Amino acid sequence: MACFPALSRSLKSISSVSSISLKKFSNSFMIITNYAKMGTSSHSSTISEYLRNDRLDEARRVFDKITSPDVYIYTMLISGYCRNNKTNEALNLFYRMPTRDVVSWNSMIKGCLDNGDLNKAYDLFNQMSERSVVSWTTMVNGFLQFGRFELAEELFECMPSRDIAAWNSMVLGYCRSGRIKDAFNMFKRMPSKDVISWTMMIGGLDQCGKSDEALSLFRDMRGVGVDPTSSTLSSVFTACANISALERGVQLHGHLFKSGYVFDAFISTSLMTFYAKCKQIESCLKVFQENLVSNVVMWTALVTGYGLNGMHEEALDVFKNMMKEGIVPNQSTFVSALNSCCGLEALDRGKEIHTKAIKLGLFLDVFVDNSLIVMYSKCGNLDYGVNVFNNMNEKNLVSWNSIIVGCAQHGGGMLALKYFDQMAQSGVQPDAITFLGLLTACSHSRMLDKGKYVFDLLNRDPSIEVRLEHYASMVDIMGRSGQLKEAEEFIKNMPIKANSMVWLALLSACKLYSNLEVATKAAQYVLDLDPHDSAAYVLLSNLYASACRWNDVSRIRVMMKGRGIIKQRGASWVTLKGSKHVFNSGDISHPLSRKIYQKLDSLSGKLKEFGYVPDQRFDLHDVENEQKEVSLFYHSERLAIGFALVSTVEGSTIRVMKNLRVCGDCHSAIKLMSKIVGRTIIIRDSSRFHHFKDGDCSCGNYW
Structure with missing residues (x-):
């Protein structure tokens, strides 16, 4: 086409993209409309019913019995083939028309x-003797879906006429790709805007971290008299x-309540999340209780809401109740629900939810599986x-x-690198x-050499920004x-200024090697x-x-006290049958304290038989050696282990946090x-x- 020669040339270089699966376009771009001529109604309705249930073979058999199928029936079957990824069959039928x-x-x-198949789509577009605005918009939207923005822009500018759907297509394409500035410029150029235009732009701004601007645009929308949709x-x-604008959200909630909009399930779900x-969380629960509709989306919003507020037990109770x-x-x-299991560190609860996912056929869902991996880890x-x-x-x-x-x-470490190799493959x-x-x-x-190799790979990847966290890990x-x-x-040679996290990584390593010289500078x-x-x-004090x-x-302690800095108290805990049992060093408050101390005392003699000698360097108090030994033996992790030994069956794995x-x-x-x-x-x-x-540890005595 003479209008866009660069577009034609660019398409010659597009490689095969047949493996890409595009999302369904918006209803605004639905191509098949009602025909005045509906063909043989009995045949068309039968074929339509078969296609609705993806029974393509039966639909084709009915089609083949029609002596002279009209264009509507041809198009209906072609669309059915396309919906089921049978493009070749659709094309064969199309060329037979x-x-x-x-x-x-x-x-x-x-x-x-x-x-x-972007190449084939564009080839068909070029063969058309007559194009509607839908033809142009469909092709523009296709380029946008494939990330071919320059080609989409060129084709858009060549359109003989543009309706709102065409403009919206460009705005949506830019928003989805994060090109929010381009989206807003296109939005401002629009000769007229509908509620879809405003909604896309508001959502796009918010998703790109410009929530304040999104709310400002909503005020502009209301100012020109456009009524919002759900x-x-x-x-x-x-x-x-996203910006914790509680007052503005509450005001909007009040307006919606007066209009009755608040009883819309879609709006209620958004309100709960807000x-x-x-x-x-109480307001979130109130919206849930007041709504007339109770569906899976609202229940999920409540489970998520409790999780966001750290109320993981309540979240799992809601999951059970639904x-x-x-x-x-x-x-x-x-x-x-699995995120709340992570929050509780409740492995048994996570296993139960995993079992439910298997029963409901969701155990192979990628999002569920990802959460299961995180939960188990x-x-x-x-x-x-x-x-x-x-x-x-x-x-x-x-x-x-x-x-x-x-x-x-x-x-x-080696397993992580193995998976990285598989990921690359x-x-x-x-x-x-x-x-x-x-x-x-x-x-x-x-793995020093492997670490340097990974860091070098990172620095050679121009698509990834090297963050301070990466530098801290390398340190x-x-x-x-x-x-x-x-x-x-x-x-000192980092291209960006080190923050406290980077220097703290060095200080922590100094403690491992008792290097006070470097530690003092790092601190x-x-x-x-x-x-x-x-x-x-704390690290510097422990080194001293x-x-x-x-x-x-x-x-150091006087300095901490003068600055109001409190050292975090050590604690260990075991989650058993849904209950979390927390221990501090020397703790005697637990109901099973007597049994715990008896178990640890009995272990004390056996430990010494195996050659254990308390290392008093790890009791960081200026007290007598005998007192240090007692203090060491009742550290919080040992009390937690003692509790697990007297509370769980022999041979089972003990997990302490x-x-x-x-x-x-x-x-x-x-x-x-x-x-x-033996555990x-x-x-x-x-x-x-x-x-x-x-008698061994997976860390190889290195942590």
């Missing part, structure tokens, strides 16, 4: 686009939630997470990231999270490998950047205590405990998971 009208051409073009209002409530994100009410959960419900059972991942029919970027991060958390492009997971895995497995890798000076130089950098970072004070420099320890890093003395003792009691003991500290079994 004795006559074709613009609707049949549009239908075939749309079918090619839906099934990923989709518009949903976007507005989402924008209010209140939940603004930490108004099942009792006969409401079948969908993939989003399962994702929210965070709750201390990586093997189950690996099993879920390996059995997935479909894997997306989140799937690969979830398993790589899971392996990193459990110290599976599958053609999935990594992102910033992928590399952060890999670097963490290398850090936890003392951690070098520092924990004993390369403290190299790590310090690495920080000063941290405190200059963030004078209230409690971790820096390990070196028996008690005057320096006192100085801890808010601080496990100390070296406890680590040595727990290795021997696992051998004495696997899994402890998650603030850094990673430790799997103790038969």
